[in-house]
Amino acid sequence: MNAKLTALVALVRKDIVLFFSNKRSLLITLAAPIAVAAFFGTLFAPGSDKLSKVPIAVIDLDRSALSQKIVAALSADAALSVTPLAETAAKADAGIVEQSQVQTMAQAIALVQNGKLRAAIVLPAEFGAHAAEALFGGIDGQKKPQVDIDFDPSQSMVLGLVRGILAQHVMQAVSQSAFSPNNPAVARFREAIERPSEGGANIISPDLKRDLSTMFDSIAKVQARQTSSADKGDSAATPGFSMPFTTNATAVTSGVDKKYNSYAQSFAGMSVQFILFMGVDFGVGLLLARRMGLWKRLRAAPISTRLLLASSIASCTLIAAIVMSIIYAAALAFFKVRIEGSIVGFIGVMWAFGFLTATFGLLIAAIGKTPEATRGLAIFATLLMVMLGGAWVPSFVFPEWLQTVSLGVPTRWAIDGLSAMTWRGLGLEAALAPIGVLMAFSAVFAMIAIWRFDWEE
Amino acid sequence: MVLLTKMESPFNNGAARMSGTIGVGLTAANLSKRYGDRSVVNDVSLAVQPGEIVGLLGPNGAGKTTTVSMICGLVKPDHGSITISGVDAAKNSDFTKRCIGLVPQDIALYETLTALHNLELFGALYGLAGAELRTRAQTALELVGLADRANDKPATFSGGMKRRLNIAAALVHDPDVLILDEPTVGIDPQSRNAIFDNLEALKARGKAIIYTTHYMEEAERLCDRIIIMDHGKVIASDTLAGLYTRLPASQTLTVDFEGDLDLPALKQVDGVSEASVKNNQLNIALNDLSNDAATVLVWLGAHGLKVNHVSSGRANLETLFLTLTGRQLRD
Numbered sequence: 001m002n003a004k005l006t007a008l009v010a011l012v013r014k015d016i017v018l019f020f021s022n023k024r025s026l027l028i029t030l031a032a033p034i035a036v037a038a039f040f041g042t043l044f045a046p047g048s049d050k051l052s053k054v055p056i057a058v059i060d061l062d063r064s065a066l067s068q069k070i071v072a073a074l075s076a077d078a079a080l081s082v083t084p085l086a087e088t089a090a091k092a093d094a095g096i097v098e099q100s101q102v103q104t105m106a107q108a109i110a111l112v113q114n115g116k117l118r119a120a121i122v123l124p125a126e127f128g129a130h131a132a133e134a135l136f137g138g139i140d141g142q143k144k145p146q147v148d149i150d151f152d153p154s155q156s157m158v159l160g161l162v163r164g165i166l167a168q169h170v171m172q173a174v175s176q177s178a179f180s181p182n183n184p185a186v187a188r189f190r191e192a193i194e195r196p197s198e199g200g201a202n203i204i205s206p207d208l209k210r211d212l213s214t215m216f217d218s219i220a221k222v223q224a225r226q227t228s229s230a231d232k233g234d235s236a237a238t239p240g241f242s243m244p245f246t247t248n249a250t251a252v253t254s255g256v257d258k259k260y261n262s263y264a265q266s267f268a269g270m271s272v273q274f275i276l277f278m279g280v281d282f283g284v285g286l287l288l289a290r291r292m293g294l295w296k297r298l299r300a301a302p303i304s305t306r307l308l309l310a311s312s313i314a315s316c317t318l319i320a321a322i323v324m325s326i327i328y329a330a331a332l333a334f335f336k337v338r339i340e341g342s343i344v345g346f347i348g349v350m351w352a353f354g355f356l357t358a359t360f361g362l363l364i365a366a367i368g369k370t371p372e373a374t375r376g377l378a379i380f381a382t383l384l385m386v387m388l389g390g391a392w393v394p395s396f397v398f399p400e401w402l403q404t405v406s407l408g409v410p411t412r413w414a415i416d417g418l419s420a421m422t423w424r425g426l427g428l429e430a431a432l433a434p435i436g437v438l439m440a441f442s443a444v445f446a447m448i449a450i451w452r453f454d455w456e457e
Numbered sequence: 458m459v460l461l462t463k464m465e466s467p468f469n470n471g472a473a474r475m476s477g478t479i480g481v482g483l484t485a486a487n488l489s490k491r492y493g494d495r496s497v498v499n500d501v502s503l504a505v506q507p508g509e510i511v512g513l514l515g516p517n518g519a520g521k522t523t524t525v526s527m528i529c530g531l532v533k534p535d536h537g538s539i540t541i542s543g544v545d546a547a548k549n550s551d552f553t554k555r556c557i558g559l560v561p562q563d564i565a566l567y568e569t570l571t572a573l574h575n576l577e578l579f580g581a582l583y584g585l586a587g588a589e590l591r592t593r594a595q596t597a598l599e600l601v602g603l604a605d606r607a608n609d610k611p612a613t614f615s616g617g618m619k620r621r622l623n624i625a626a627a628l629v630h631d632p633d634v635l636i637l638d639e640p641t642v643g644i645d646p647q648s649r650n651a652i653f654d655n656l657e658a659l660k661a662r663g664k665a666i667i668y669t670t671h672y673m674e675e676a677e678r679l680c681d682r683i684i685i686m687d688h689g690k691v692i693a694s695d696t697l698a699g700l701y702t703r704l705p706a707s708q709t710l711t712v713d714f715e716g717d718l719d720l721p722a723l724k725q726v727d728g729v730s731e732a733s734v735k736n737n738q739l740n741i742a743l744n745d746l747s748n749d750a751a752t753v754l755v756w757l758g759a760h761g762l763k764v765n766h767v768s769s770g771r772a773n774l775e776t777l778f779l780t781l782t783g784r785q786l787r788d
Contacts (some may be wrong), residue, residue: 002584003583003584006581006584006585006586007581007582007583007584009581010577010578010581010582011578011582013578014567014570014574014578017570017574018567018569018570021569021570022569291563292563292564292565293561293562293563293564293565294565294566294567296526296531296559296561296563296565297559297561297565297579297626297627298582299530299531300529300530300531300554300557300559301554301579301582301583302550302551302552302554302555302582302583302584303582455531
């Protein structure tokens with residue numbers, strides 16, 4: 001082995017020994033990402049009922065058969081959790097808000113206000129009586145009944161969900177009621193449109209009046225048929241409006257029988273975050289070594305500054321790759337994360353990110369003045385990068401402009417690359433762009449670092 | 458250049474080099490360095506031979522560390538040349554760097570690596586490997602009295618032990634020239650003496666040693682020759698005895714007195730070389746303390762001065778620096 005290689009190996013070995021002998025650093029770099037990734041993975045795990053149900057209250061001021069039917073339908077909906085108010089109040093302290101009908105608006109709104117409920121729906125008095133008429137446009141200019149929804153503004157995404165589910169169940173119940181033979185609403189509405197106005201002239205044109213009469217005739221036939229069926233003991237359900245379609249939702253994962261593993265995403269994010277923190281420590285360590293006079297001693301040896309920098313990059317890249325391997329080994333062993341895509345691509349992204357970490361650390365050492373000042377700034381920069389990169393929250397939930405901005409952040413490519421090779425199950429070609437971008441960022445970081453590196457404090 | 462004889466032990470080759478080699482040791486000629494408009498080192502020349510300790514003495518900011526840094530290849534000189542073991546450092550820095558062992562002012566060690574691992578690392582930087590590296594590291598530890606702590610980490614060492622290990626790290630590759638930049642800062646007298654013993658042993662083994670310090674008593678004890686620097690320039694360079702001859706007097710008399718002193722008249726008294734007064738304390742340089750002290754005291758009494766306290770002393774490098782620059786060494 002020639003002298004330069006001997007020196008290089010000794011320097012890399014020294015960095016690895018230093019890193020793995022620092023138990024506190026090791027704990028933070030290895031245990032912390034696994035623990036945090038496990039937490040986020042559990043949080044966003046699919047198929048969990050605990051967090052998918054939206055806790056709401058329904059205040060039924062109408063107490064009609066129709067409104068009670070709607071409340072029952074809402075209560076039975078898998079996406080909602082509705083509880084009677086008395087029961088709700090009792091359980092609110094334990095943080096559990098479940099099922100059913102709420103007695104007073106004030107109590108319900110208070111529960112929304114303190115975050116126990118996401119929304120409170122108020123079905124007004126006379127709702128049942130007027131809803132069916134409103135279905136046909138209302139009688140004598142009567143306004144449609146108004147359903148109030150009081151919602152938690154911090155959970156505004158829930159509003160759309162509640163509105164949709166409410167519309168579904170109300171339409172179903174009201175239309176069913178409207179077409180029921182026992183419901184006088186259709187007869188009242190027919191009488192209203194056929195009745196001349198007070199001035200003697202009918203407000204409805206003769207053509208429209210004729211068309212509506214034809215529609216009412218048809219409804220009367222349906223009602224008569226229902227009455228006949230009922231007399232014969234046919235217990236078939238009363239027809240009403242229903243959803244004109246059904247949906248079949250399929251999660252697009254790496255394969256037909258493969259389920260989405262939320263841990264894969266969280267492990268990508270957390271390994272990137274904590275390895276970058278390790279890179280920060282590495283950079284700050286270089287500044288400390290300079291302060292301690294170690295650089296002076298190293299540079300007094302017959303080795304070039306290029307070799308010194310190369311050894312720093314090599315050791316940090318190697319450590320980053322080892323750390324990521326250990327983190328993913330835990331993910332594979334305990335959290336069922338699988339490399340469903342290209343293993344070569346995964347290894348490529350891993351090494352490219354390790355290289356990025358090393359050059360990032362070197363950049364910190366190059367532009368930092370003192371270890372103390374540099375550490376705070378570097379951690380802030382790292383947090384910004386991992387946040388924009390989607391380590392905490394997947395980048396696809398970002399606003400569009402932020403998604404575009406995040407393409408300029410290397411961590412985004414690292415996380416996307418790791419996700420592509422794990423749960424998305426994509427091939428090697430999907431890893432090439434992340435690898436290329438990470439290497440390009442690394443090259444830029446390295447060039448700036450070498451240009452700015454100050455050997456003297 | 459004559460090839461060296463086979464080494465008997467890693468650190469035992471100096472005598473052979475002294476007796477049978479040409480061009481060994483270190484010569485720096487006309488070194489200059491500027492940072493912007495500020496001249497840090499200005500036309501400094503020095504030489505050190507095998508088996509010799511040369512002290513580089515001067516206050517903080519005198520240019521000692523920059524001079525040493527240029528010799529070690531850490532800072533490129535603007536002017537001047539450096540020759541080590543007969544080789545021009547500008548032409549073959551790899552070779553000259555191998556000939557030098559630098560002991561930085563800071564304790565430049567990895568605190569969480571063992572003492573042995575530290576030495577093996579620094580040895581490997583000079584191309585040593587395998588059994589030879591291990592032997593050299595062990596020998597260096599033995600030399601500084603830390604062989605029994607080889608597998609302990611410097612983090613557990615006392616300040617003096619760290620300083621000794623700091624020296625050992627510069628010895629692993631068996632350099633011809635050892636450069637120590639203030640190696641005794643912040644340690645107890647016992648550890649300082651241990652380091653001095655180590656350095657004297659290395660000198661006896663033929664190492665050429667440059668020792669920078671601002672402690673004159675260290676330079677007086679250790680150094681064969683002393684170079685005094687101030688404001689980037691060499692203001693004196695000689696053996697200790699030679700430097701003393703530059704003093705106006707080698708002995709002093711200090712008198713605490715009361716009364717009005719006629720200083721110009723005192724300076725005319727026989728045997729008085731120089732005299733100064735500050736806060737009723739009179740400092741008199743005498744050519745011969747045993748003969749002239751009584752004359753001076755009689756003269757003071759005769760001129761109505763009351764003498765409260767008298768002490769005598771020998772002139773030292775502090776006095777010399779004061780004489781040469783008008784400033785205290787630690788100003």
